[in-house]
Amino acid sequence: MNPILDIKNISKSYGEHQxxxxxxxxxxxxxxxxxxxxxxxxxxxxxxxxxQIILPDTGEVLFDNQPLKxxxxxxxxxxxxxxxxxxxxxxxxxxxxxxxxxxMEKSVAIEKLKFWFKKLGIxxxxxxxxxxxxKGMAQKVQFIVTVVHEPKLLIFxxxxxxxxxxxxxxxRDEILELSNKGATIIFSTHRMESVEELCEYIALINKSRCxxxxxxxxxxxxxxxxxxxxxxxxxxxxxxxxxIEQSYTTTxxxxxxxxxxLKLEIQLGEGxxxxxxxxxxxxxxxxxxxxxxxxxxxxxxxTVKNN
Amino acid sequence: xxxxxLVTKREYINRVRNKAFVIMTFLSPLLMIGMAALVGFxxxxxxxxxxHINILDESNLFKSExxxxxxxxxxxxxxxxxxxAKTLTEESDLYGLLYIPKSENLEDLSRKxxxxxxxxxxxxxxxxxxxxxxxxxxLLKIQEEGLDADYLASLQIDVNVRLESFKGQxxxxxxSTLKLAFGGLAGYLLFMFIIIYGNMIMRSVIExxxxxxxxxxVSSVSxxxxxxxxxFGTALAGITQFAIWVIxxxxxxxxxxSVFGVESTPMQSEMSIEQASQFADVIQIGIAEIQQxxxxxxxxxxxxxxxxxxxxxxxxxxxIGAAVDNDADSQQFMMPILMPLMISVYVGFxxxxxxxxxxxxxxxxxxxxxxxxxxxxRIPFGVPIWAQLLSVFILFGTFILVLWFAAKIYRVGILVYxxxxxxxxxxxxxxx
Numbered sequence: 001m002n003p004i005l006d007i008k009n010i011s012k013s014y015g016e017h018q019x020x021x022x023x024x025x026x027x028x029x030x031x032x033x034x035x036x037x038x039x040x041x042x043x044x045x046x047x048x049x050x051x052q053i054i055l056p057d058t059g060e061v062l063f064d065n066q067p068l069k070x071x072x073x074x075x076x077x078x079x080x081x082x083x084x085x086x087x088x089x090x091x092x093x094x095x096x097x098x099x100x101x102x103x104m105e106k107s108v109a110i111e112k113l114k115f116w117f118k119k120l121g122i123x124x125x126x127x128x129x130x131x132x133x134x135k136g137m138a139q140k141v142q143f144i145v146t147v148v149h150e151p152k153l154l155i156f157x158x159x160x161x162x163x164x165x166x167x168x169x170x171x172r173d174e175i176l177e178l179s180n181k182g183a184t185i186i187f188s189t190h191r192m193e194s195v196e197e198l199c200e201y202i203a204l205i206n207k208s209r210c211x212x213x214x215x216x217x218x219x220x221x222x223x224x225x226x227x228x229x230x231x232x233x234x235x236x237x238x239x240x241x242x243x244i245e246q247s248y249t250t251t252x253x254x255x256x257x258x259x260x261x262l263k264l265e266i267q268l269g270e271g272x273x274x275x276x277x278x279x280x281x282x283x284x285x286x287x288x289x290x291x292x293x294x295x296x297x298x299x300x301x302x303t304v305k306n307n
Numbered sequence: 308x309x310x311x312x313l314v315t316k317r318e319y320i321n322r323v324r325n326k327a328f329v330i331m332t333f334l335s336p337l338l339m340i341g342m343a344a345l346v347g348f349x350x351x352x353x354x355x356x357x358x359h360i361n362i363l364d365e366s367n368l369f370k371s372e373x374x375x376x377x378x379x380x381x382x383x384x385x386x387x388x389x390x391x392a393k394t395l396t397e398e399s400d401l402y403g404l405l406y407i408p409k410s411e412n413l414e415d416l417s418r419k420x421x422x423x424x425x426x427x428x429x430x431x432x433x434x435x436x437x438x439x440x441x442x443x444x445x446l447l448k449i450q451e452e453g454l455d456a457d458y459l460a461s462l463q464i465d466v467n468v469r470l471e472s473f474k475g476q477x478x479x480x481x482x483s484t485l486k487l488a489f490g491g492l493a494g495y496l497l498f499m500f501i502i503i504y505g506n507m508i509m510r511s512v513i514e515x516x517x518x519x520x521x522x523x524x525v526s527s528v529s530x531x532x533x534x535x536x537x538x539f540g541t542a543l544a545g546i547t548q549f550a551i552w553v554i555x556x557x558x559x560x561x562x563x564x565s566v567f568g569v570e571s572t573p574m575q576s577e578m579s580i581e582q583a584s585q586f587a588d589v590i591q592i593g594i595a596e597i598q599q600x601x602x603x604x605x606x607x608x609x610x611x612x613x614x615x616x617x618x619x620x621x622x623x624x625x626x627i628g629a630a631v632d633n634d635a636d637s638q639q640f641m642m643p644i645l646m647p648l649m650i651s652v653y654v655g656f657x658x659x660x661x662x663x664x665x666x667x668x669x670x671x672x673x674x675x676x677x678x679x680x681x682x683x684x685r686i687p688f689g690v691p692i693w694a695q696l697l698s699v700f701i702l703f704g705t706f707i708l709v710l711w712f713a714a715k716i717y718r719v720g721i722l723v724y725x726x727x728x729x730x731x732x733x734x735x736x737x738x739x
Contacts, residue, residue: 015735051526053722070529078526082722084519089321097317101310101527145523 003062004029004153004184005050010059012045019045020056021208027153027186027201032179034199034216035188036296041205043188044081047157051078064152074103077151081158081188083142085130092117092126095145102149109148116144120170136167143171147178154178155186160194172198192296204300212303216296223299226268227292228276229253234284237262243283248276261287311532311539318511318540323547332548336555358402358432363392365409366416372443373405379435393423403428405436413444413451481589487660490684493609494655497616497679498648504545504617505624505644508537509637512628512721521721530718534710538621605686608695615702616679619709620644626713629720630728630736651677655684663688673698675705712737 003026012020020042027033035043048054050061052068061068063075086094092113099109117123120140130138139162147154156175160168176198179185187195196202196216203213212219234240240262244250249267257263262284268276280286294302322328359380362373373381384392389406396404403424410416420440422428449456515521524533627640654671662668663685672682672690678698686695719736720728728736 048522048722052529053522053525054718073527076526078523080522080526082519082522084523086321086520087514087518088325097313098523098527100313101524142523 002029002065003027004064005186006062006065007046007050008060008062010046010049010056010061012042012049012054012056018208020049022059023205023208023210024059025203025210025213027184029152029184030179030182031200032176032185032198033187034192034195034202034296035186035205036192036195036202036300037190037205039190041190042208043190043205044157046205047078047080047155047186047188050155051076074149075152077102077146077149077154079142079146079154079156079159081161085138085141087131088129090126091128091130091133091141094130095141095148098145099148102151104149112148112150113144116148120144120174135162136164139163139167140171143174147174151183153184153186155188157188158191159187159189161191192300196296202296204296204303206300206304206307211307212299219299220293223294223302224291225294228266228268228273229255229288229290229292230264230266230280231255231257231259231261231286231288232264232280232284233259233261233287240280240283244280247279255288257287259287263288265292310528311536314528314533314536315540315543318537319543322507322511322541322544328544328548332551333555336552336559340556340559360402360405360432361392361396362405362407363387363389364405364407366407367409368447369407369440369443372439373436379432396423397425402432407440413448417441417444486687487684489605490659490687491656493605493613493683494652494680497613497683498652500545500549500613501617501620501648502645504541505620507544508541508621509624509628510634511537511541512625512717513631513633513637516629516632516721525721530721531714534622534625534714534717537625538618542617542621601686601689604692604695608686608699609683611699612679612683612702615675615699615706619675619679619702619706620648622706622710622713626716626720629717630723630733631720632727636727647674647676648680651680655680659684659688664690673701675702678702 005025005027007023007025007027010020010023011018023042023046035046037043045054049056050068052070052073063069063072066072085091089097092110095113096106096109099113100106104112114123114126117126120143122137122140125133125137125141130141133141146156154175159171159175163171175185187199189195199216201214202216202219204211232240241250241264244264244266248271249269250264253263253265255263266276277286277289357378357380359382361382361384362369363384364370370383375381384395387395392404392406403422406421406423408416408419410419417440422433422436446456449459515524528536623644627637627644630640631637651671654667654677658665658667658671659681668681668685671677672685672694679702682690682695682698715737716733
């Protein structure tokens with residue numbers, strides 16, 4: 001797929017500290033892309049370079065196959081992790097100002113903003129000042145000013161931090177709707193589980209390097225270990241466990257269930273599931289059986305270990 | 308719309324609409340006029356009180372000289388001695404007692420006049436009395452010597468040394484004072500402008516940092532444009548405020564003087580006709596001198612130095628605002644800004660007054676951080692155009708250099724939180 005963002009060999013240092021070390025990644029057009037990694041890994045530096053807030057020491061960024069230029073600002077919407085609004089300015093007024101800075105005509109900006117304000121149920125806040133708004137309200141405004149100029153690329157740095165669950169859901173739905181309409185979305189977060197289910201592609205950043213990237217499903221396939229989670233209801237759990245362990249490697253695990261059953265993770269190795277199932281079904285009643293799919297953070301931890 | 312224009316506009320509108328700004332704009336002239344009116348009123352009231360003074364004139368020479376006026380009521384005591392007169396005056400709670408003893412000769416008399424009062428009497432009262440007595444004694448002395456007083460007066464000659472430069476430009480002591488006033492006013496105005504509005508810029512930068520909107524903004528606008536927009540917008544707001552102040556001061560001043568003008572006539576009427584004509588002469592000479600000042604030159608250079616000086620310091624203030632998280636942390640960086648400003652005012656008001664073309668004055672009128680104030684104060688005394696242009700050139704060159712450094716600090720500083728930076732950090736930021 002054609003990458004909307006092609007980051008090539010970017011390095012950036014602040015004095016002694018190297019924030020990014022030869023990072024390359026491609027964000028496919030129209031995808032939902034997760035930029036994952038712990039705090040201080042270099043995610044925000046990378047996003048700042050994409051937004052032309054800072055310049056890379058070496059390397060190049062292509063946007064839509066062109067070297068990144070000032071005019072691309074209009075095609076990008078960025079909600080930084082450190083976000084806020086002018087405290088003393090009226091909400092509507094500053095939304096119009098920010099939209100104008102993104103290259104919108106004033107009249108168009110007002111029209112589009114009114115639409116969004118109505119959509120998110122904050123139309124009556126247009127003439128209020130930010131300091132009169134609750135935090136959730138302010139964050140809705142923040143979201144609107146990020147997306148109002150209908151950019152091709154939307155970047156959200158820690159998008160759900162500080163949102164209450166209801167508003168987080170509202171924003172999540174809006175983002176997915178924009179994605180369905182064709183926008184490319186980048187989520188950047190250190191809380192990997194929070195966006196994993198949304199992302200089609202991911203890149204893992206650790207200690208200023210990009211250690212893994214690609215389609216999430218492919219990555220998960222690569223990291224699958226042919227391990228299955230089993231719940232078995234039996235009269236003699238320890239006996240059943242012993243029997244299973246004669247043929248397979250197992251570990252005790254835990255998951256939510258109604259009964260007090262034997263809970264195991266079984267590494268199948270070369271074997272196949274049908275054999276396993278018929279084998280264990282003789283030992284008791286199977287309540288659970290599923291493949292263990294590694295989570296992004298599992299993959300992350302494993303990749304870091306292997307490096 | 309152009310980004311720079313948008314930022315400037317927002318900065319301007321936001322500033323002008325700010326409540327504190329509006330209140331300051333309209334309240335300060337009222338306060339100034341109010342204070343002036345109050346002081347004027349109080350001193351008028353003070354001089355208005357009637358002062359009742361008893362006089363024991365044993366010489367019998369001054370009965371016709373010390374005549375009661377609106378403000379001084381003189382009562383001549385007769386048939387009492389000094390101690391009786393003192394008790395009498397003290398008991399009737401009057402302002403004081405003037406005692407003029409009988410004396411053989413006039414010199415002796417002049418040394419023996421005494422004034423008794425409750426506390427220390429007002430200087431103006433004593434001066435008034437001294438003048439009257441002095442005049443009378445002088446006249447008597449002249450008559451004693453058998454001279455014609457009118458003839459003597461006609462011999463009196465005033466000397467007024469005329470000053471002229473080698474190029475034939477005439478000037479006077481008055482002109483020097485005027486030049487100082489013009490230069491001083493211009494320099495002081497710039498000094499105030501830089502301090503007031505430089506601080507405003509710094510706060511505006513700190514506000515964007517502390518409200519965390521800065522990263523949203525710089526993802527749309529380059530930091531350089533944001534910085535310049537702030538500097539321009541605040542300057543425009545400052546000019547608006549100054550303009551309103553001037554208009555209000557003129558209008559209110561007019562109103563105030565028309566109200567108090569009527570009441571202040573008694574004071575003017577006390578001015579003798581001679582003094583009045585002298586006063587008119589001074590005004591006429593003054594106007595002529597003002598016309599002789601290089602006004603056009605002064606005006607044009609005022610604009611250049613004002614703009615250049617403001618821009619130079621404003622970019623420094625913006626850089627400091629970007630480097631810190633709050634007002635308190637900014638204090639450590641204020642010193643290097645305020646020092647050259649203070650020095651320029653000191654040099655301006657002490658050295659330039661003494662020696663407008665001395666070495667120190669010359670040096671400081673080229674150093675960009677002091678030149679706006681110092682050169683502005685020197686220009687009325689005549690500075691060659693090339694020297695002025697050189698100074699302006701250095702000023703604007705330095706501005707561009709400083710702007711470049713400030714923008715570097717700004718770029719990095721606005722994205723750094725929670726750290727109180729040192730000078731070392733600032734140096735490091737410039738290299739990023």
